[in-house]
Ligand SMILES: [Zn+2]
């Protein structure tokens with residue numbers, strides 16, 4: 260298995276400019292992030308949240324993962340999970356069960372402790388799905404959990420993943436991803452989130468911000484109750500941004516994408532937000 264370096268970043272020292280360092284390594288290949296799913300639901304071509312980093316790392320594992328070939332599935336070594344909601348983790352059980360016999364090393368699932376505890380208790384609990392951290396045996400399992408703390412950075416062959424604050428109905432994080440040239444921030448599912456903007460405003464070379472807007476304005480009450488954003492709240496949140504990344508909107512509710520994006524443009528047009536699309540690629 261690849262050597263994984265864990266770096267600790269003390270968030271209490273989070274003054275401006277202390278974000279993940281951009282270390283440009285001459286000749287180093289840019290990392291690629293491809294969208295496998297970015298919808299709030301399913302139906303037709305819609306897939307739920309999953310981002311593929313190069314060919315070996317996932318950020319969330321929604322239904323979009325199932326579109327990958329068997330060979331591509333077997334190459335995935337690491338999954339960074341934002342939170343335990345099914346639209347973000349549903350493919351992990353199928354993935355590990357499908358490829359375990361093709362792999363020599365465990366699939367590593369990263370999450371904050373609360374998220375890993377939920378996955379252990381409610382998903383890989385022998386009732387919904389077998390506990391693959393005990394199969395074939397606990398010493399050499401097909402799957403491993405690895406805790407990440409908010410503010411902590413995990414480096415995998417030059418690619419850095421930092422868990423960042425989220426504000427959702429269950430324990431959740433977003434991720435800041437730092438490549439050799441640029442950074443991308445993915446909010447995960449979140450409502451109003453001042454911690455996010457601290458990170459956004461202190462991340463050097465921030466090129467892309469992927470932020471959720473799960474509901475349209477008429478569903479503002481539902482957005483607040485379920486701790487998501489609607490376009491008006493998105494605009495209020497973006498007012499806190501002092502960086503100038505390209506902004507992409509994710510987690511649109513099926514059937515309301517056009518309406519929500521119209522409202523996003525009306526409320527937050529000055530940031531020129533665009534809809535995130537399946538198979539879209541980012542280079543960092
Ligand atoms: Zn959620």
Ligand SMILES: [Zn+2]
Pocket residue numbers: 308344346347448510
């Ligand atoms: Zn979600």
